[in-house]
Amino acid sequence: MTRSFPIVALALAGLIAASSAKDLTMGFIYVGPKDDYGYNQAHAEGKAGVSRLPGVKTVEEASVPETIAVQESMKNMIVQDGASVLFPTSFGYFDPHILKVAKQFPKVQFLHCGGLYTEGKHPKNVGSYFGYIDEAQYVCGVVAGHMTKSGKLGFIAAKPIPQVLRNINAFTLGARGANPKITVQVIFTGDWSLPVKEAEAATSLIDQGVDVLTCHVDSPKVIVQTAEKRGIYSSGYHASQAAIAPKGYLTGAEWDWSHVYGNYAKSIQAGKSLMDGGIPHVVRGGLKEGFVKISPYGPAVTEEAKKDAEAAKAKFMSGSMVIFKGELKDNTGAVVIPAGKEMKQQDPELEKMNYLVERVIGSTKG
Amino acid sequence: MVADSGGTARRRICFCIQIDMSDSDSTVPESVAAPAAKAGLRRISLPRWRGKLEAVALPAGAIVVSLVLFGLFCAANGKNPFAVFASIDKAAFGSWYAFQNTLVRAAPLMLCALCTAIPIRLGLVIIGNEGALVLGGLCATIIGLKMPSASPASVHIAMALTGAVAGGVWIAAIGALKHYRGVNETICSLLMNYIAIALLSQAVNTWIKDPASLNKPSSYPIPDEQMLQPLGETSIHWGLIFGLIACGIAWFLMQKTTFGFKVRTIGANIRAAQIAGISVGPITVMACFLAGMCPGLAGMVEVAAVQGSANEALNAGYGYSGILVAFLARQNPLGCILISTLLGGLLASGGALQRDHQLPDATILVFEGIVFVVILYSESLYGRWRFFQERTV
Numbered sequence: 001m002t003r004s005f006p007i008v009a010l011a012l013a014g015l016i017a018a019s020s021a022k023d024l025t026m027g028f029i030y031v032g033p034k035d036d037y038g039y040n041q042a043h044a045e046g047k048a049g050v051s052r053l054p055g056v057k058t059v060e061e062a063s064v065p066e067t068i069a070v071q072e073s074m075k076n077m078i079v080q081d082g083a084s085v086l087f088p089t090s091f092g093y094f095d096p097h098i099l100k101v102a103k104q105f106p107k108v109q110f111l112h113c114g115g116l117y118t119e120g121k122h123p124k125n126v127g128s129y130f131g132y133i134d135e136a137q138y139v140c141g142v143v144a145g146h147m148t149k150s151g152k153l154g155f156i157a158a159k160p161i162p163q164v165l166r167n168i169n170a171f172t173l174g175a176r177g178a179n180p181k182i183t184v185q186v187i188f189t190g191d192w193s194l195p196v197k198e199a200e201a202a203t204s205l206i207d208q209g210v211d212v213l214t215c216h217v218d219s220p221k222v223i224v225q226t227a228e229k230r231g232i233y234s235s236g237y238h239a240s241q242a243a244i245a246p247k248g249y250l251t252g253a254e255w256d257w258s259h260v261y262g263n264y265a266k267s268i269q270a271g272k273s274l275m276d277g278g279i280p281h282v283v284r285g286g287l288k289e290g291f292v293k294i295s296p297y298g299p300a301v302t303e304e305a306k307k308d309a310e311a312a313k314a315k316f317m318s319g320s321m322v323i324f325k326g327e328l329k330d331n332t333g334a335v336v337i338p339a340g341k342e343m344k345q346q347d348p349e350l351e352k353m354n355y356l357v358e359r360v361i362g363s364t365k366g
Numbered sequence: 367m368v369a370d371s372g373g374t375a376r377r378r379i380c381f382c383i384q385i386d387m388s389d390s391d392s393t394v395p396e397s398v399a400a401p402a403a404k405a406g407l408r409r410i411s412l413p414r415w416r417g418k419l420e421a422v423a424l425p426a427g428a429i430v431v432s433l434v435l436f437g438l439f440c441a442a443n444g445k446n447p448f449a450v451f452a453s454i455d456k457a458a459f460g461s462w463y464a465f466q467n468t469l470v471r472a473a474p475l476m477l478c479a480l481c482t483a484i485p486i487r488l489g490l491v492i493i494g495n496e497g498a499l500v501l502g503g504l505c506a507t508i509i510g511l512k513m514p515s516a517s518p519a520s521v522h523i524a525m526a527l528t529g530a531v532a533g534g535v536w537i538a539a540i541g542a543l544k545h546y547r548g549v550n551e552t553i554c555s556l557l558m559n560y561i562a563i564a565l566l567s568q569a570v571n572t573w574i575k576d577p578a579s580l581n582k583p584s585s586y587p588i589p590d591e592q593m594l595q596p597l598g599e600t601s602i603h604w605g606l607i608f609g610l611i612a613c614g615i616a617w618f619l620m621q622k623t624t625f626g627f628k629v630r631t632i633g634a635n636i637r638a639a640q641i642a643g644i645s646v647g648p649i650t651v652m653a654c655f656l657a658g659m660c661p662g663l664a665g666m667v668e669v670a671a672v673q674g675s676a677n678e679a680l681n682a683g684y685g686y687s688g689i690l691v692a693f694l695a696r697q698n699p700l701g702c703i704l705i706s707t708l709l710g711g712l713l714a715s716g717g718a719l720q721r722d723h724q725l726p727d728a729t730i731l732v733f734e735g736i737v738f739v740v741i742l743y744s745e746s747l748y749g750r751w752r753f754f755q756e757r758t759v
Contacts, residue, residue, distance in 0.1 A: 062727035
């Protein structure tokens with residue numbers, strides 16, 4: 001076979017195959033299984049949605065670790081399947097893996113979930129997209145604040161990093177709006193997928209009187225299951241977990257990736273690209289833009305809670321809602337946002353969040 | 367005496383489970399006592415090829431059986447098994463492009479496997495590969511970051527030495543605890559994995575954290591020009607060369623030197639070794655040190671050739687896969703090369719099965735599981751067939 005310049009030759013063959021078929025081939029890579037009731041499932045559902053569009057072909061690989069394996073998977077999709085757009089969805093794929101492969105295949109577009117693109121520093125064929133899921137978490141917080149009887153909410157989170165802290169804080173602010181007396185107890189497990197620790201954390205929170213549980217881990221499955229088994233309420237994350245907690249599932253903060261991927265597919269089919277500037281390198285959106293949504297309310301949710309949640313949602317939809325505004329204190333009493341200051345969602349300061357707001361029990365030290 | 371008991375001891379030591387039970391087992395003293403009788407027999411024995419044939423035929427047969435079992439699994443899932451096999455072959459070994467993919471994945475496995483394969487000759491079942499890799503990668507990064515203006519070659523040498531020594535000390539500590547304090551080496555090495563991973567996590571979250579790495583806490587990056595470059599036009603990195611060399615050295619050391627002979631003697635019968643005047647403690651610690659150097663080096667390569675910084679992606683399970691490789695290779699360092707390549711190929715084909723056949727991502731794990739179980743089962747068949755027994759008349 002073509003042993004001398006195999007990659008170049010195969011890459012060319014792949015590109016020719018892709019362009020002559022006229023089908024747009026999109027490749028999706030997930031770090032975990034597609035049916036994890038969480039992060040990866042949300043992306044796989046997005047992929048399933050976009051694959052129904054005319055003229056779009058999709059390929060996918062699940063459980064690809066953040067090692068050289070993902071570089072090989074990307075190359076294989078380009079070379080063997082003729083993919084011209086890739087969505088390697090795990091945050092950890094970006095640096096160095098996507099950056100390295102993107103340099104080798106300058107005509108292929110790499111779209112990454114998470115938000116690290118820096119103009120001038122990163123290749124032009126790389127873009128990033130992400131959603132303001134803290135808006136959905138805020139609405140979930142409103143529901144949770146209404147539904148709790150003990151006033152104790154529980155939040156099981158992976159790591160004290162800005163994205164996660166932002167969700168905890170938004171959820172807490174939503175809940176505080178509904179019931180100023182609530183507390184949110186946080187437990188950090190230390191990593192994205194540690195089912196045993198997550199189950200232990202859920203059990204210990206419930207033993208301490210927590211009666212609504214939510215989370216930010218890759219797969220909320222075991223947490224929602226534990227909550228249902230112990231007869232308390234749960235609020236989901238990433239995808240809908242309603243199926244595993246038919247009684248206690250209140251609502252959940254979900255991604256709507258099929259909407260986002262559909263938009264990308266349409267732009268690319270219309271001839272736009274990252275390289276010619278037709279597609280922006282950084283794409284963001286919240287409830288209003290259809291990037292995130294909340295799960296349908298579960299049977300336990302009261303009318304009053306629904307009404308308040310819908311009111312909050314309507315404010316997000318109209319663009320008049322600001323979650324992080326002064327005066328805001330952290331849980332050590334220090335003022336983190338002074339009175340009168342509003343931080344809109346696109347404020348870069350929010351992406352560096354390093355505090356937990358008042359009435360959260362826990363520490364950013366983990 | 368030396369050469370002969372070496373020959374018999376080697377066959378005894380091949381399989382770790384035997385070793386593990388050897389302290390109380392009556393078979394081992396026989397292996398030390400037997401050489402005189404064996405030496406007498408050997409003069410009149412026919413050429414000894416049947417044992418070698420057995421050592422090839424059993425694993426090969428095991429692979430055929432596992433292919434049949436996996437084929438049934440695919441058929442049960444409504445896929446044509448032959449098309450699936452063709453995909454695996456194509457994605458793993460079908461072209462130079464695919465084979466590079468296989469070799470890249472095999473490289474860390476070779477190095478990690480040695481961490482189990484060497485101490486097992488001492489009779490120690492050490493599974494601290496992951497910890498040694500993580501620690502090697504972490505320490506190599508720390509040193510690499512301290513030399514921002516040094517030439518790439520000196521950075522690589524310093525990083526490689528640091529990574530290897532860090533891994534070596536980590537595993538040597540396990541050997542020392544075992545020999546001097548009687549701590550169970552398997553449990554100890556397993557738990558030390560968690561300590562190493564926690565150290566990495568602590569380091570990248572605090573001591574060496576790059577403040578720009580907000581959502582994926584990482585160390586400061588190694589500058590691009592100081593990274594280990596791939597070999598020529600390929601995607602293969604230096605890890606493969608290190609792996610091949612390390613496996614070669616390990617084989618030579620274990621089979622052809624007095625050090626290796628002492629190690630094997632300790633593994634066969636520690637009392638006999640002590641009576642023979644072998645200094646068991648230092649040799650145990652030294653062999654463990656050498657074993658730990660290999661995954662430590664793998665960790666350095668992972669940082670310097672792949673990741674570019676230390677972060678929790680270092681803890682990707684290469685160490686645990688290395689344990690499997692060591693067992694499947696029957697603790698033979700050269701066998702580790704072969705098995706790592708096979709496993710690397712399987713891992714490389716996992717994606718193709720998902721993309722070409724819409725099989726679930728766990729399919730390749732099912733296949734791996736079948737291969738491992740069948741190969742391990744085949745171990746129990748050694749010596750069962752008369753055909754493979756050496757004729758002595």
